[in-house]
Amino acid sequence: MARLVRIVIGLGLCAGIGSIPVATLAQQQGGAAWDYTGKLGPFHWGKLDPAYKTCADGKEQSPIDIRGAHLDKNLQPIEFHYLAGPMTLVNTGHTVQVTAAPGSYIIANGTRYDLVQFHFHHPGEEAVKGTLPDMDVHLVHKSADGKIAVVAVRLMEGNANAVLAALWEHLPKTVGASDKMPDLMSPLGLIPRDPGYWMYEGSLTAPPCTEGVQWFVMERPVELSRGQLRAFGALYPVNSRMLQSPHGRKVEASE
Numbered sequence: 001m002a003r004l005v006r007i008v009i010g011l012g013l014c015a016g017i018g019s020i021p022v023a024t025l026a027q028q029q030g031g032a033a034w035d036y037t038g039k040l041g042p043f044h045w046g047k048l049d050p051a052y053k054t055c056a057d058g059k060e061q062s063p064i065d066i067r068g069a070h071l072d073k074n075l076q077p078i079e080f081h082y083l084a085g086p087m088t089l090v091n092t093g094h095t096v097q098v099t100a101a102p103g104s105y106i107i108a109n110g111t112r113y114d115l116v117q118f119h120f121h122h123p124g125e126e127a128v129k130g131t132l133p134d135m136d137v138h139l140v141h142k143s144a145d146g147k148i149a150v151v152a153v154r155l156m157e158g159n160a161n162a163v164l165a166a167l168w169e170h171l172p173k174t175v176g177a178s179d180k181m182p183d184l185m186s187p188l189g190l191i192p193r194d195p196g197y198w199m200y201e202g203s204l205t206a207p208p209c210t211e212g213v214q215w216f217v218m219e220r221p222v223e224l225s226r227g228q229l230r231a232f233g234a235l236y237p238v239n240s241r242m243l244q245s246p247h248g249r250k251v252e253a254s255e
Contacts, residue, residue: 062202069253091172103179111204113141158223163189
């Protein structure tokens with residue numbers, strides 16, 4: 001497979017992306033309480049709050065099963081400009097979310113998207129031909145005009161991941177708790193070295209399930225150890241949404 005991603009590592013911090021709070025993008029919208037199981041679970045999201053109506057009625061919902069992708073030779077390589085800096089971990093009650101220092105961004109098909117935060121799902125939400133990963137990480141980015149792009153990386157049990165090893169030492173165990181890492185770190189270690197990717201138009205995978213999100217699902221998974229998998233699973237046994245209908249959407253694949 002041809003090299004698809006040009007990785008650019010910055011040596012210093014540059015201008016930030018504004019005062020984006022630590023809360024998840026979904027939580028910033030406010031709204032009724034929701035969960036991943038029971039009466040507040042995904043099957044009921046659309047009825048919990050009028051603001052969540054898209055969760056039930058939307059036609060471009062995520063996640064989806066990746067299959068039958070169309071090869072697009074015109075897709076640009078993704079440039080990852082991820083900087084090393086301090087990171088803060090927060091237990092949001094729905095996941096563990098990591099906020100990195102301002103300055104990291106990607107350039108995807110000519111558009112710059114600044115890294116806002118990244119978070120984890122167990123089991124993973126991105127299926128490929130019906131097979132779900134053990135976990136996944138969603139790296140959430142935002143463009144200058146407010147458009148959201150998510151880079152999804154599937155995590156499969158195997159060898160330990162160095163970035164996760166450092167992050168997991170600071171996992172907040174209780175809802176609302178946070179921990180700031182003292183050492184500088186780049187999320188680059190969560191990105192496959194030579195990945196291809198699938199691209200499609202989708203949504204946030206949690207309420208309010210806002211659509212118009214550009215998804216880049218990395219083709220190659222990244223490994224994590226059984227211990228790393230179990231450590232997160234102990235906090236969140238299930239925090240993933242079921243697969244959604246593609247409703248005829250086109251999934252494009254890079255070379």
